[in-house]
Amino acid sequence: MRKLLIWILALLILFVMAMVAAYYLAKKYEEPVRNYIVSEVNKRLDAPVHVSDINFSLLERFPSASLVMDSVWAEEDIVKIGDPDTLLFFRKVYLNLNVLDILNGQYKINEIETRDGFLRLKVDEKGFDNYRIWKESEDTTGFLLELDKVHIENGLLSYENKARDQEIKLTADDLYFAGSFSRKDYTMEVKGDGIVHELRLKGNNYLDERKVAVQSELEINAESETYAFKDGRLLIDNALDFNISGNFIGSGVDLSIVGNDLDIIRSLSLLPLESRKIFEAYSSSGILDFQCTLKGAFGRTENPRLQAEFSIENGAISKKGSKWKLSDLSGSGSVDNGERRKMTSTRLSLDVLSGKFNGDPFESQFVVSNFQQPNIDGKAKLKTNIQAVDEFLDIEFIDEGKGELWIDASINTTLVNPSESSARDFLNSKASGSIHISNAELRLKDDDRYYGIDSAHFNIVDNSLDIVNYTGRINDCELSLKGKADHFLDYFFTENGILNVNGDIKTGVIDLRALFPTEGESEGNGSIVIAFSQRATWDLNIQAESFLNGKFEALDVQGRLLMDEYKVEARNLKFGSLGGSMEGNAGVYRFAKNQFGVKADFDATALDVKALFYTFNNFDQSFIRSEHITGTASAVIHFQAFCDSTLNIDSRSVVATSELKILDGSLENFEPLISVADEIKKKPMLRLFVSTDELKKRLENIQFAQLENQITIRDGVVQIPQMDIKSSAINLNVSGTHSFDHEINYAMDFALSELVELKDRKEPYNEYVNRDETGRTRVFLTMIGTTDDFEIDVKRTNVKSTIKEDLQSEKNVVKGLLREEFTRSPSDTSSEVNQAGLPKVEIDFDPEEGLEKDSTLEQQSTEKPKKKSGFGKIIKKTETNKKKLGDGEFDDDDF
Template identity: 20%
Template sequence: MSVDNYKKRDEQKKAQKKRKKGRVKFLFKLIGSLFLISIISLIVIAAIFEKQIAGMVINTLNKQLKTDLQVSEASLSLIWKFPQAAVYLNDAKIDGVGGQEEKLLDVKSISLQCGTLGLLMGDYNFTSISINEGSLFIYSDEKGHVNYDIFKSSAEKTETDESTDLNLSISDATLSNITIHYVDKAAAYDIKVRASSADFAGDFIIDNEINANQHTMTSYAELFSEHITIGETTYMKGTNLAYNGSVDLDLAAEIYSFDNIKLYIEGNQFNMHGSVKKVDKGTEYNLLFDSKKALLGSLMQLIPEQYAATLGQFESYGKLSFNARVNGISSKRIAPIVEVQFGLKDGRITHPNMAGSMKNVNFDVHFTNGNGIDDQTAKLKLIGFQANLNNQPINLSWEMVGLENPTITMGLDGKIPLDAVYGFFGNTVTEGSGWIEIAQLSLNGRLKDMTSMYRIPRVKLNGLVNFNQAHLLVNNVPTNIETGELSLDNNAFNVTNLTFKTAKSDMVFNGDFQNILPVLLSDSLNSQNAKLTFQASLNSQKMDLDELLAIGGGHTAEEIEAAAVEDQDSLKQENFERRAYRTSFLKGTFITNIVELQYGNVLAKNFNGAVEFDKSVMQLKGVKVDAMDGLFELNSKIYFEKEPRLELFLDCNNIDIQEFLAQLDNFGQDVLTAEHLRGRLKSLIKVNLFLDSLGNFKNEDLFVVADVEITNGELINLKMLEGFSSFIKMRDLQHIAFTKLKNQFKIEHGKFILPAMFIQSNALNLVVGGQYSFNHDLDFKIKINAGQVIANKFKRYNPDKTAIKARQQGLFNIYARIMGNLYGDYDYKIGPKHSKKFLDAQLSQELPAITNTLRAEFAKNNNIEASQPTIQPLAQPKEWEDIPEYNGEEGDLEYIDGF
């Protein structure tokens, strides 16, 4: 073949390829054009028929409903579900019947789907439905009236209801993010689950007359259980659930048959098969459950909420078998028989609060609800529990007969290592070591008897508990129980040489306690008024009450300081509330012998006396203690309430007054403080002190009444005396020494009330009366021996501060008044018209009134062991009285305006 022929052939082939390529390109253009035309056509058709078809759907539904379907917008799409057409009902709401406030259905969208071709040909047969984003509320009241009876019966449909070509024969339904809340008041059910995704395939004809047939529904759902509450018990709170399988439905006979339904609880698979059917006497159940892959944690999701927080976190590794059956009729009088069995062989159990794991675990659990009629025939048994925890053996048996008021029989032996289990004691415990040894602990009795103060003697509780170098770190405070034995003899609980030590405290307890079970099993409100009654002794070489309160107080000072400012107050309040709750259980007496005691700034030695607890009140009776370089006899009541308060009776003998005020924080006032006063105190003092819920002093509520005698005393830098510096040496006023100060006073309503005070000092002899508010407002009246003032005004400063001898004879007595605000504007006036009548009234009326108040307050101290103090009325010394020749009219008396 010649070269020209080859060229012609190549040109022919190229021409063929070009023509073929052109035809393909044309075909693509044609298809694209048709597709574009189709889409445009579908859009146009949808726009033309949208109102008609969407309106027809809404009207058809509303004709069959007793309540109205409400939507914000209805639209038709022939594209998004192609080849299906879809009607979208946005913001759809349906009210239930019965007047419930919550809507039966409230969702973001409902879409109904049918064939596009059929729709175009006028065949409106909707076969699929999708419901998205919203809630379904199903309710039944105490009388069985329901909110979902919203479809009209055939008799209820009126003749005016026109027939339409629209047919709702739903065979496929989808739920997406729908919360289903089911409440049945009569059966005491409250179930709330969220369906993140659920698909149902079957026949869902709305017309029940058509729907009375036999068919199969296939379903798959992924659910989240917010709660399943039956009666007062909540199950599966916050639990992930799922199921997959088919149900044979015979709606006419009301028979539902399950074949190999797979249930998933927290990822663990269970198989279910059987049937549920309606019978004359009620509902008959015949269901079987089994699993070969279940874990203990998934089974624990089935237990009540109050136990799930702890027990629900146990996980098992090993051969865990499970099977259960539900068989029988359910009605108002009878329940079906429920039997559950599961067990673990040579397994291992873990828990987030447990360090390490229990190994070589063997046990069987059997449960039955009995005959289904009487709940006292129900039985739960834990058989042959054996395990090793940190190489220490534990043996446990448990049987519970009855549900509402079960009879419990338990046996326990073992050596519990605290380094493994301290996590179960709460988040305040962060470390543990040592052992608790339990020997032959046995329990038998009814639960209601165990929680009742009156029926607890019917319960049998025996055994021994020993502590062996037990250590716990509680609120960052190291606590140790080095030795000690607890002996249980029914309701008696004997403590022998329980040695408790911390960094700053040591204690040895001995005594007899009762009602340990009612206290341990009490509810959060202590509704049974459980009391731990006791008679015990407490011996200690040193005790720091702040440290001990930190152990049981909840939140430590460091934790509160580290918290956000807006949270600190609530943490402090929680501490007070927790302290009040715990002390509410205590009723008894400790006979104490404490060598060294510290509480806040108070330091004491040889604390001996009785400490009683009752109703969240700690009472100290006849306590004698060495403190502040003197001797106290102390009787007090401390009320552990949300806002704590203190009632204190003090008999002080030879106390260092400076230490007294400093250690007691000046009783929360700053008028006369430890910086101002020196001397030795002999006093009777009654104090009512109040704190708010944050531990701050409530100054306005503080009440103090006192009979005070201070010897060899000194007043230092008392600001209110500076007003006399114009006629008394300032150096003397800044440091007044006195031989004896005898006084009675009270603090009330935020005021320091001083009827009269007699001072024999190095500067002058005087009588002072008046009041001083905690906001520093003052009003004092003063009587001064003028002769001594004049005589000493020109003397040199007395560095030894020897008191001036009191004498009646002299020139005359003068009167003065100081008033105003100590740190603002204040003034003084000289002359009897400002002070004499006031002081006379104080001496004749207010002083006796204070004396009577003291006697009345100390009469309230009902401690029969304490000696009743003798309270003498306070009178003006003879040397302080006005001399007779100057008892004329006030206008005849001489005034001094200063020097």
């Protein structure tokens, strides 16, 4: 125990003595060593180096003596490089020397250490660098720089060579260089690890934020600029282990790179592709062997010859977070940049790749040549599940899907711009094969509809897809389709390709509100939202069992359906509805954002009028409803208007005409007409001639054999020209206007003689009863106000003549508007439509044109008038005085 204490005491004494000696020597040599080294270093510098503080220590880097410099930074050589910048900066720099050399008066720096800083090396387009700040010197006495070790800790190093189009950026966590650097021929050992932020050669980034470890020996000959790798090893991400051998001679390279048992996905991510991030969602296992040779000149305009071979055995690739994967992968291939050693001559060949996709077998092979404008020639055979394909490839437009998928196809095409493929890349592509889908269910992103595919068979013919057979359903609407889809490849592989579909489609019941997205469904009054196909045009001959939209039902629908990004149009439509039939065209057109137009032209035959009013909810008015009217209607209808995306019609923009004919019709309990009798009852003179109670009773049910008119709509007003209603109660002439705001202005007139006869009539009046002679007195009435609040008045002047003149020109304007082309071509650059500026066209219109004269009136006029007496004299006076009045005017005493 005593001896141990003696040894400990002796060691402490020696340690103290050593510390004292070190302190003494440091004090003694600090000034001369520091001054001498700084002086000699400054003599050999071409650019200034700045140091905040310098200290000499024998202990900090023991057993070496060290000149410790704080906050060292240097300016770059600016002779040829341009404006000066900082070449380097380090928080600490240690210049290490041998203690014995210092005692012998020789100051040899044999090691440099740096901590926490950066070094920026640059070479410009003409080959001038910024880092030659050290002068050559033949003076070997006294001061010597005989480095044999460089240690960089936590240093950001960058090298940019614009002459060779190279750029390297890395962070060295712990990097050592060891060798006799002062010799012209020596071996340097390199060892260290860090992160490569960027390794860009000829515009291609090969390493991006990758962990790297390196260990190698380099045999260097400075005179011949030869660098030979001896037992080189490069480890990337602790997974990719490459052995490197060969040499650099001047600007040439002759290297061999061999990798065994590599990770498949990590190896693929070394490819020079900016989109390599796609591989981050996948993991892999198996054996990938890789062997590559680089041989030839390596300059700004020259590349070495690259030849590589690879093989895969028992490989597997899976997507993170998914149960679907590729397994049992095996295959081989090669990469060669060709005799020209350029991207245009590069060829990637996958001789064969086979395996299983989610347990289902597949095989493929392909060749990619000319990496600048890649030509792809490949084929694949696959049987799998749609859900597997969606999850594995992350297809953007599919929200969820399942079903069986078979693909056996080949393709040969050239991509002019691989980063942004376009439709023209597939115009002359050669493709063939077939696709089968069965028992599939799909839901698309931003689409509430359900798509079911019972069976589908497609043949690929170059850039077209032959739809041999497609049966399925959209929601509850069953359909079958046969036809052809042109530009299929550029639609599938590009973002701007447009699919052109032509064919025949047969459907079951089409419920429009169930088939298309709606707004406001929670309130129970959802309206259809117009959705135009942005990347497809459709031209289909359609046959549908029935078509439903609310209460409206069309049966046995036939026609031609046209759709693109500007329109949805149905042509040559034929269908049965409302007890009759309809033929014509209809379309919805897009002009600008939320600005659409509707146009329809139809011939309707034998429609049930009561059902028509009921189906269309009395056309959103309560003046005349389905319970008021019966009959069979035929019409020629022309309609156009502007609307929004939910088909809400702008009533002020409606322009329409309807050539209407109603047969065997009736007006039942139509209160506005019944109230005519009440108004006549208010007139004392008329009350003497007319049984208003009988008239009111007859007006409660007016039956007519035929009613014809041509109705027009413009500026929110329905224009009704004069029409003759020959009814069971009374013959009326009616005309007027009815606005969409439910404002009415009607004019009616009838012969006074009919009112006189009405009192004594014993049997129903009909059109075959003889009329009064020409020129008989007529009674004029008006109905003005709103449908909820109107007044009926008996007028003493012919208001009909003024209304008639207005209606004559109104029909001309409407016909002119309807003659204009309503639709727009896709090339139309106008994005807004001036609804208020519609042109006004005038043509001749006579509401009474074409009406036949009543032959019975002519017969009456030829008969000899009978002698009047008593009550008849009053009538005679009235008719005699009328000769002095204008048509439709009355004497005051008539009332």
